[in-house]
Amino acid sequence: MKSFLAFIALACVVSASPFESEQVPFGVDYQHPDFPGYDLSALRLIEMEGQPPVFWTELEKIQAKARGIKFFDITDTRNLGTLPRLQVKASFPSPNATEKVKPIIETLSTKGPEENLRVFSGFRTRHYRSDTGRQSQVWLKKRIAEITSEWGSKSLQNKISISDFPHSWGQNSIITRINGSSNTDDGVVIIGAHQDSTNTWPFLPAPGADDDGSGSVTILESYRALLAADFHPERSIEFHWYSAEEGGLLGSQAVAQAYEGRVNVLAMSQFDMTAWVKRGTREEVGIIGDFVDLPLTKFNKQLVETYLDIPWVDTECGYACSDHASWGKAGFPSSFTIESTFGNSNKNIHSANDRIDVSDEFSFSHMLEFSKLAVAFAVELGGVSN
Numbered sequence: 001m002k003s004f005l006a007f008i009a010l011a012c013v014v015s016a017s018p019f020e021s022e023q024v025p026f027g028v029d030y031q032h033p034d035f036p037g038y039d040l041s042a043l044r045l046i047e048m049e050g051q052p053p054v055f056w057t058e059l060e061k062i063q064a065k066a067r068g069i070k071f072f073d074i075t076d077t078r079n080l081g082t083l084p085r086l087q088v089k090a091s092f093p094s095p096n097a098t099e100k101v102k103p104i105i106e107t108l109s110t111k112g113p114e115e116n117l118r119v120f121s122g123f124r125t126r127h128y129r130s131d132t133g134r135q136s137q138v139w140l141k142k143r144i145a146e147i148t149s150e151w152g153s154k155s156l157q158n159k160i161s162i163s164d165f166p167h168s169w170g171q172n173s174i175i176t177r178i179n180g181s182s183n184t185d186d187g188v189v190i191i192g193a194h195q196d197s198t199n200t201w202p203f204l205p206a207p208g209a210d211d212d213g214s215g216s217v218t219i220l221e222s223y224r225a226l227l228a229a230d231f232h233p234e235r236s237i238e239f240h241w242y243s244a245e246e247g248g249l250l251g252s253q254a255v256a257q258a259y260e261g262r263v264n265v266l267a268m269s270q271f272d273m274t275a276w277v278k279r280g281t282r283e284e285v286g287i288i289g290d291f292v293d294l295p296l297t298k299f300n301k302q303l304v305e306t307y308l309d310i311p312w313v314d315t316e317c318g319y320a321c322s323d324h325a326s327w328g329k330a331g332f333p334s335s336f337t338i339e340s341t342f343g344n345s346n347k348n349i350h351s352a353n354d355r356i357d358v359s360d361e362f363s364f365s366h367m368l369e370f371s372k373l374a375v376a377f378a379v380e381l382g383g384v385s386n
């Protein structure tokens, strides 16, 4: 009985959020040497669904996130969505480039994603304010450059740029662009994931294998296969690896703000968590249906039906739940696909257990289905110029 009570007490400590227990000494004056300049007392402007913006400290942001509250941190992007948009009404016809897409998706492999994710989830944390988060970003950019020179033809490499999109907090977003052959007024096609990870208590380890290391290496594999196929698009295609999604969509909002009024975006597709197949459930692609562009979402369902080996399932994830929301706010069509229904998704995220080897529910073959989806999205919407 005594040990049973002790077990209950321990379970309560473990399940409580860290800053409600006494494990971690903290307060707004807490500083961590590996998180230079991360001031927990700094005020941030926060936007939640249907409410006027409020000021919170960085610590209050951490506490709100631990309670599952979703928000944009709009401190540096207050005007996002206020400029007249360039987008002319986009329409997404049924997939019809089967002959182009199929041979490319047959070349996709789990080998690169496994190797890349072992390194990427090996950083202690990829938190956007941390030294290791900065190092992981430098590594990712180097990896993109290596893949480009290894798999891209010379003529394709001449159309590719790999750039840092700098942010004040240190970990930059990465933008890799394949220039299209046609006029840029047609709009660019964006495929995104977020490179940062976090623990609920940000100073603890956060391997972020699923959230969102999985999406990051999923789209990198799609990029590799497009290069290997010598894919010269008509429209420009961009692959984005955002920083600071976990801080309230900071990186993607900054990029969307830079594009708004300057660049036309035809469509944006977000890949955030692509690896988990919960034991006892059917393997499927979760298609988010709330706060997304509905015609683009319908198009994604058609892509799944045409090109993937598993079915889709409708699901929802709430306001500002990943980087597609920043593009939606900017007025561009955006969509989001995830590993399963939101309810069946990986519950180890935001902890030291978000690891590849935590369970055989972590599946590289499941991730590969999402690489197919990203390839199909790029080829169907980007068009082939050669």
Ligand SMILES: *[C@@H]1O[C@H](CO)[C@@H](O)[C@H](O)[C@H]1NC(C)=O
Residues within 6 Å of the ligand: 093, 096, 097
């Ligand atoms: C697919 O349809 C689009 C729009 O209707 C068209 O522009 C494109 O040429 C078609 N592609 C193929 C491969 O038939």
Ligand SMILES: *[C@@H]1O[C@H](CO)[C@@H](O)[C@H](O)[C@H]1NC(C)=O
Residues within 6 Å of the ligand: 158, 159, 160, 161, 179, 184
């Ligand atoms: C891609 O196109 C843009 C816009 O036309 C141009 O500024 C840029 O130099 C091009 N990049 C490459 C690598 O050709």
